[in-house]
Amino acid sequence: EVQLVESGGGVVRPGGSLRLSCAASGFTFDDYGMSWVRQAPGKGLEWVSGINWNGGSTGYADSVKGRFTISRDNAKNSLYLQMNSLRAEDTALYHCARVGLGDYENYMDVWGKGTTVTVSS
Amino acid sequence: DIQMTQSPSSLSASVGDRVTITCRASQGISNYLAWYQQKPGKVPKLLIYAASTLQSGVPSRFSGSGSGTDFTLTISSLQPEDVATYYCQKYNSAPITFGQGTRLEIK
Numbered sequence: 001e002v003q004l005v006e007s008g009g010g011v012v013r014p015g016g017s018l019r020l021s022c023a024a025s026g027f028t029f030d031d032y033g034m035s036w037v038r039q040a041p042g043k044g045l046e047w048v049s050g051i052n053w054n055g056g057s058t059g060y061a062d063s064v065k066g067r068f069t070i071s072r073d074n075a076k077n078s079l080y081l082q083m084n085s086l087r088a089e090d091t092a093l094y095h096c097a098r099v100g101l102g103d104y105e106n107y108m109d110v111w112g113k114g115t116t117v118t119v120s121s
Numbered sequence: 122d123i124q125m126t127q128s129p130s131s132l133s134a135s136v137g138d139r140v141t142i143t144c145r146a147s148q149g150i151s152n153y154l155a156w157y158q159q160k161p162g163k164v165p166k167l168l169i170y171a172a173s174t175l176q177s178g179v180p181s182r183f184s185g186s187g188s189g190t191d192f193t194l195t196i197s198s199l200q201p202e203d204v205a206t207y208y209c210q211k212y213n214s215a216p217i218t219f220g221q222g223t224r225l226e227i228k
Contacts, residue, residue: 035217037165045157045165045208047217059215062122095164106212107155107170114164 002026002110004096009115016086020115022079022096030054030074033104036081038092039114048094049081050104059104064090086119093117123148125211127220133228140196142223144209149189153213156185156194159222160205168207169194201227 008020020036035050049070050059058070069082079096093114100106124147134140144154152172157165167176169185172192182197196203204227209220 044206044222045159045210045219047210047219050215050217059217061216105214105217107167107210108157108165109167109170109176111164111166 002098004098004110004112006094006096006112006115009094009117011118011120012086013121014087014119016119017082017084018086018117020081020083020094020096020117022081022112024077024079024096024098027098027110029072029077031101033099033102033106034072034079035097035099035104035108036070036079036094037097037108037111038090038094038117040089040092043092046092050099051079052104053102057104083117086117088119091117091119122216123150123211123213123218125209125218125220127207127209127223129223130221131224131226133226134199135228136199136201138199140199140203140225142194142207142209142225144187144192144194144220146190146192146211150211150213152188153211154185154187154192155210155212156183157208157210158203158205159208165208199225199227 036048051070067085095114096112097108098110154172156169159165173185206222
């Protein structure tokens with residue numbers, strides 16, 4: 001079964017850091033690009049960041065550029081999101097998603113259930 | 122950056138109705154458009170990609186059309202299980218962007 005399981009969310013103070021992880025199984029992880037997509041409470045979907053199959057190409061939303069870093073470890077079938085300088089507006093459910101073959105600029109056909117990040121003092 | 126605008130923001134229709142949701146891109150994106158369905162409390166589900174290609178397992182009452190800047194998602198005969206929020210997404214280049222969503226309810 002193709003599966004994505006996120007972890008690492010929690011409550012953090014403004015200015016703090018968190019590292020999210022996404023464990024992939026059931027498919028050849030290093031064939032695919034991957035993305036992080038977030039959804040603030042009661043709001044729509046917002047793409048956060050994407051990475052291609054080998055980590056050589058990455059992209060970020062303007063809202064997180066310079067604060068978040070996406071990475072992957074294909075040997076561990078894992079995707080990561082390092083989040084620094086967190087703000088209240090980063091509060092959301094963070095999903096990892098499988099993207100198209102190779103690249104991250106594609107549609108998302110498999111989604112994890114997400115991990116919740118709350119930024120509050 | 123290219124903006125994606127969906128209309129309407131919400132709609133209510135009866136079972137069996139034909140429902141159409143529109144998505145407009147602020148610049149041309151060829152056919153690099155996907156549609157997702159998100160039921161309450163659930164994870165988004167891919168319905169259509171490349172503007173008109175139905176994802177495997179998705180009922181045939183769902184269809185997509187369009188190219189360039191104007192796209193539509195059509196449900197040919199609305200079913201009770203179609204109650205959800207629908208999002209379009211453009212993916213021709215980063216940043217990837219979603220429309221604001223259309224909430225669909227049963228009348």
